[in-house]
Amino acid sequence: MSPPAARSHPDIVPRLVVGSSGSRPLTLAEERALGTYAPVPVSSVIGELERAGLRGRGGAGFPAHVKWRAVAAAAGPRVVVANGEEGEPASFKDRWLLTHRPHAVLDGLLVAADAVNAWRAIVYLSHPSTVRAVRAAIAELPPAVAARVETHVVPHRYVAGEESAVCRSINGGPALPVAKPPRPFESGVDERPTLVSNVETLAHAAWIARYGATAYRAYGTGESPGTGLATFAGACARPGVYEVPYGPTLRELLAECAGEVPEDAPGLLMGGWFGGVATTAVLDVAWCYDALRAAGSCLGCAAVTVLASHERIAEVAARLARWYAAESAQQCGVCRKGTAAIADALDRVRDAVADQADYDNLDRWGTALRGRGACAFLDGAANLARTTVDTATLKEQLT
């Protein structure tokens, strides 16, 4: 598949989808003209990230400066990893970034390495197009700079991008999650304090280091500042990767970018597949981490799939649940059994033979199974279970 193109919301001056990068990779000369790789005041970077309120773009939305500061404060050699293993099936934004602006990611990785005083800087990848693009970009750099950056390539699977799986793989093991604690910021690559950061997070961090927190906050909300890359797909006129501000409703963003949502759309998939299903009521929720969470959905990796009028939510949910059961790493007994039980129950919902016990079980698993696995994979299946039975409106659509 060819790398996806990207565009930006018409009301913003984009930070990542700049120049011609939407449709073709920027050259090193073009990147340098934008300021990429220009020196930044290293000692103030973490404070600037805190003032900017940058949140991690891998899906969790965790405040970036907390992880950076924890690694920077640790004793001994440290490691930074740019995590480009985009595991969410519905998300393409990291692949766009890595194939069109690899230098923006490498710039962020080097800024992070300097800010936490790391002795190793690693780009962690799986998709072949991203591997080619990043290695070509590293080859363009002056030898002394290129020598600072390693690449590590793993076979693609959902859990391979989980931060403990990242460290385990780089350490020579399988790309599978391990139980926490310790978390990578305590002990990760080489058993050293390790900053594992999503590639988009790093690109924004470099932008903030260069232009400052105040400029970063020109868009967005207080708790979800700035802009972010989003993948809009499914039943919309212009699917693709978009740089969008946080704050407007999802309905407004889709109308301005991917196209208005058809009135007969039965619902949406939110946060990649991690956030489960949602009715079209979610369209009127603000596009920010906290509002979507409060509405029972999630922003996650910022991938939204609009379901087409001919799709039934029950069929989609059953299909995704079966994918979760098959994609489970089978490491945790509760994940193996839990994803299978959710898939079986959603099969019965799809076939209109579910009884009240099935709905009660799905509702309970939606809460009780969260946080039970070594990684958040089971949480995704639990979210699917919960959101499928969550609203009366949805129940009407199921039958």
Add this chain to the structure above:
Amino acid sequence: MKAFLDSTKCSGYGACADTCPSVFEIDEFGFGALIGDGTVPAGDESSARQAEQACPEHAIALRD
């Protein structure tokens, strides 16, 4: 004190729930689960340590 359960190791022997039922339970799928966030109630530290020792899979860790 707080308990952590490595779900990649748990095979559902149930020794934890037998030994320290204020911290551990067995879920409907037959695997060990923490009650709440794993915080050990005051006075149950000794039984939590016994549960840690009793687990055949060494799936339990305790942190003060």
